[in-house]
């Protein structure tokens with residue numbers, strides 16, 4: 001884990017070296033100052049050589065200025081190092097999450113991902129700066145101070161040494177306890193984030209059911225758990241910090257008393273006593289730093305562990321070696337004995353065989369939960385088949401690069417997802433560098449033109465978070481405009497189940513008919529209009545494909561489709 005952590009320093013070697021060497025010089029100067037004071041008192045003062053006293057004072061002043069400058073470098077550049085590492089990790093994590101397949105998102109809470117990308121990484125950044133530097137400098141200063149203290153007076157140094165085993169024990173035990181506590185805290189804050197994400201994005205449902213009180217209670221339960229976990233961590237930390245404080249002050253007092261006695265009996269000069277007491281402070285500084293590290297290290301490492309957990313989750317839909325880049329596919333699709341289940345206990349599809357010719361419009365109908373959406377999700381490899389294969393233009397889709405395969409498929413989802421931003425940006429999502437002319441042409445073909453013209457800011461209208469300021473029909477048409485821009489040979493349309501008014505439905509139907517021209521189109525159908533226009537209808541039931549044929553053929557068969565048709569008509 002540590003080696004992996006340190007690998008993040010490699011791209012920032014220079015920064016690390018500048019920061020680290022400045023910190024070493026600062027520490028060496030800190031170690032030298034008490035010696036200078038001791039020499040000042042014992043040798044320089046009795047000589048009454050005022051010229052030398054002034055020169056030494058100016059020399060010390062210069063050293064202080066250098067030390068201050070180096071401290072600035074350590075503070076600023078050190079933090080820069082930490083921030084750079086944090087930014088690198090955040091970029092990597094985001095890229096990694098983007099690569100994940102649908103299965104990952106089915107099983108991971110959004111709040112959990114957000115926590116890892118934000119909170120966890122902030123603590124890692126702090127640790128990246130303070131961790132190795134403070135640890136090394138602390139040990140160096142600590143050992144240096146002890147060595148000099150022994151040189152000044154071994155008996156007095158032994159008095160200070162007695163405390164060490166207790167201090168070591170306290171640091172190790174508290175560290176272990178805090179490690180557990182902070183890990184707990186991160187898990188709880190991730191749950192708080194998930195709860196906020198859920199309640200905020202589902203606020204319309206919450207308010208329409210007037211369940212605000214219920215949501216508040218659920219949130220408060222998570223919030224309290226987080227409070228408890230955080231408090232537990234701080235309790236251990238406070239105990240340990242107080243313990244360290246008590247031990248260190250106790251040593252100062254013991255050194256003063258023993259030092260006074262040694263001085264009284266002529267075994268220690270005044271300069272040595274002052275120098276020694278100053279060294280006690282130099283000695284305690286690293287202990288203070290190590291106690292601060294004790295808070296930082298378990299927190300940062302707990303965050304890093306959670307970071308690596310996510311980074312180590314390999315996406316289960318990946319490009320095979322030598323995967324081919326496809327372009328301009330014709331759109332012949334063939335399912336051969338396709339089996340699939342979202343989890344190993346339950347198969348949703350079993351031995352599906354289906355051939356779809358280029359340019360054909362196929363409508364999937366059947367009872368809810370039969371697997372229509374699942375069939376369509378397998379084509380862009382949102383999930384990989386478990387058995388059998390899917391081929392497009394004779395090539396197994398698992399042998400194509402995911403990127404090129406998906407660039408050939410357009411999906412208009414039932415629940416259109418729009419991004420916060422302008423209408424223009426949302427339409428251009430279908431082709432990121434589309435020109436204004438291309439965007440306008442696509443909007444026109446999606447029958448959005450008059451709507452956009454009626455807006456005071458036209459294409460620059462902000463559509464609100466996730467397109468909140470738009471109607472269902474308008475969102476659908478934006479999704480269609482995106483597809484005109486993307487212009488893929490294969491189209492998957494998941495028809496909106498929510499009822500649109502007849503006029504809007506007609507407009508959308510017109511736009512969709514235009515969109516599906518010259519493309520292989522798979523429609524997850526809910527409306528009779530689409531079913532009628534389809535070249536072929538595939539009836540999917542829990543037992544697989546039950547019927548196949550055009551509208552009239554299926555009516556004539558008088559099977560499941562004819563029955564569904566009757567039910568819809570009667571309504």
Ligand SMILES: Nc1ncnc2c1ncn2[C@@H]1O[C@H](COP(=O)(O)OP(=O)(O)OP(=O)(O)O)[C@@H](O)[C@H]1O
Pocket residue numbers: 106342343348366367368369370371372373374375524
């Ligand atoms: N992401 C998922 N994780 C686990 N199970 C899922 C997931 N998506 C769908 N399922 C299950 O797979 C089965 C088929 O679902 P699918 O959405 O393909 O049906 P559908 O025919 O499209 O239904 P509808 O007409 O209601 O949209 C259902 O039993 C459903 O509960």
